[in-house]
Amino acid sequence: MGNGSPLPLTPRKSPRQGRSIATVDAIFEATIQVLASDGLIRLNTTRVARRAGVSVGTLYQYFANKQALLFAVLERHLAVLAGAIEDACGDNPLVMVETVAEAVVMAYLRAQMAQAELSPTLYRIALELDARGLIDLTVRRSARAIEATLSSAIDGGFADPGLLAQTLAAALYGTVPAFCHRVLSPADGIEAQRQLTIMFRSYLLAHQRP
Amino acid sequence: MGNGSPLPLTPRKSPRQGRSIATVDAIFEATIQVLASDGLIRLNTTRVARRAGVSVGTLYQYFANKQALLFAVLERHLAVLAGAIEDACGDNPLVMVETVAEAVVMAYLRAQMAQAELSPTLYRIALELDARGLIDLTVRRSARAIEATLSSAIDGGFADPGLLAQTLAAALYGTVPAFCHRVLSPADGIEAQRQLTIMFRSYLLAHQRP
Amino acid sequence: MGNGSPLPLTPRKSPRQGRSIATVDAIFEATIQVLASDGLIRLNTTRVARRAGVSVGTLYQYFANKQALLFAVLERHLAVLAGAIEDACGDNPLVMVETVAEAVVMAYLRAQMAQAELSPTLYRIALELDARGLIDLTVRRSARAIEATLSSAIDGGFADPGLLAQTLAAALYGTVPAFCHRVLSPADGIEAQRQLTIMFRSYLLAHQRP
Amino acid sequence: MGNGSPLPLTPRKSPRQGRSIATVDAIFEATIQVLASDGLIRLNTTRVARRAGVSVGTLYQYFANKQALLFAVLERHLAVLAGAIEDACGDNPLVMVETVAEAVVMAYLRAQMAQAELSPTLYRIALELDARGLIDLTVRRSARAIEATLSSAIDGGFADPGLLAQTLAAALYGTVPAFCHRVLSPADGIEAQRQLTIMFRSYLLAHQRP
């Protein structure tokens, strides 16, 4: 791989033309498929290109290197998660604090489960690429959404909603994947969701009381 | 790397003689140093051996694989964490539930911080090696210790202390590393510890009330 | 080497384009040269590639393994031998039994001598790769050709031409290389050929008489 | 391996003392066992030493090289073969030419079959070590024995018994192993023996007639 040097994080060309967009999408899709079926270790640019039905050369026309490709995939995944949380928060303005926790946990879990196969691999990519910056950005983005909801909660009155939101977001992005690894049966998944909801709700209430 | 096949998880020979023990220790230490200074990607057996002041051959005399070596390092790290939690729990029998959360979080965080540099890398190793089994074992081991403490708590009376312990352990092993990534200043670390403690304590109390 | 697993016996891609064909040929030629000049033990993929004027990577683009490469060379050699025998048999339908032996021996010997330098090494490859199957196939192929000629011989009348053909083919592929080792001067070669011819002819006549 | 340099062909010390002899024998036996069970490729000095119940160091006390060890094993095997032929020839002075062929073929085949498992491997060793000299010596030794018998045959009268003996010996050492590879059922073995005997006998008679 050879990381360490400055990363070009975005596709080389903004693909405006239809053919380009289709190609880029095919490459994205192929990457995810290879990741799911062969694993990160066996993912290599040739394989991705073949699965995408293009040549390696073409792949390199759109992504400066393997890193950039993986980074882009991670970016997409995190955007989906953050979007899910924002949707959950946006849908419920003026809610009771009681329900915030549940809504957020559910939204995140649902989004994760949708790509359950991929999620651990993506976390590995995040570490491999040292993509803390990207993750931090996403966590902060989610934290902002949560903070807004907390602030507008009917029975809010938190001293420092920002801190709470940060804590929750970090716990979410950190804990849930850990739970995902472990979850096998749907029953376990439901129980996990219940416990996480309880934990988050009681955390919020603890801060609310004073 | 070449994964997929059964892993020999233990050193090839039980190093009884003094020279052997010293060699194995040197290799362990070198692995951690290389991990910290060069990162997992740039870690290769030659480099580890050189840093340990031995030859590659010697390294392979004690570890069947690169995988086995990394696995062993991970094993050690997790053992330290689990030990820290057990100590914290064992030290405080008959405590108030209030203090359990704090003790556990503090113990874990302190142990993690001691190898802060290493921790993210070790989690990556865990994924790379698909060492879920090992992690699960460790989480369960910690859960058992926590459960014991919860059960013997003066003001306990939990319906299902096992479930609580499991949740806490999973959240601990999942969340704290996520926090570690983010923590830079000691001040942040202290704040993180405070919030986690609050979260865990309120989670326990929530279950206790009914 | 690392044998034991299923062998991919054919080049990875069917080299249709001119450049590819040239490359594959160069690799073949280089393998033979290295085999002749350095011996099997010192043959390694790097050396072959260098001698072929290509990079190792290119070599591995056309041959999955070192094994596959050697196997292909052996395949070629055996095909030449079998072809020589078939030609000799096909050229002489309706011959006297007397001349069959001579024709076959001469054809085989000439083909062997053409690659005299290589022949012992190739037999070693055969053992190294456990290519008995391939050799058996070749021997059988030659036996079929000999049998056909024996059956169509004017003064034939053999009870079991198949058995005779098998014996001759086996003796040929087994004995001649043994002779080749020993042969140094052309004079010796001629004498060897004479004696082998006599042996084969008298063997055939012995079966014919009854 | 690194061949090409002058070979020390004999054990370093002439093992006179009982313990030494036992050790050398154990190493010999171990070598053959490893050869049979693991194959030449996986034979390495450590494994041999372990199987022999001694340390590598000890092995190297008696054999200068891996080569020397293998060479010694080959030497033993060939000595057994040559001995068998000499016995067969010596047992039958003043025989009919008719029976010489049969006796020789039978003797050789019997000796080969006794170590059938090993024989192909040994031929590979011969090539690996470039032990033509040793084989030539053995073939000549057998040729001498055969020549003596031919000369003393009642109905002999060969023009050049030496040439005949050479041819037979070469055919024997060359062909029989080739047959051995192919032979599976005892029935096949018997048929092979019959055909070889016929071939050799008719060859001798062909030379006798004029």
Next chain:
DNA sequence: GATGAATGAGTGTTCATTCAT
């Protein structure tokens, strides 16, 4: 004499990346 820990050169193989066509 015996031991076995240590050595390190050597080899097969992979794969990100380039560039002539």
Next chain:
DNA sequence: GATGAATGAACACTCATTCAT
């Protein structure tokens, strides 16, 4: 723009051999 053949640095791992104990 697209192709895919070619590159070659990099790495995991083996094993004959030595030598301090």
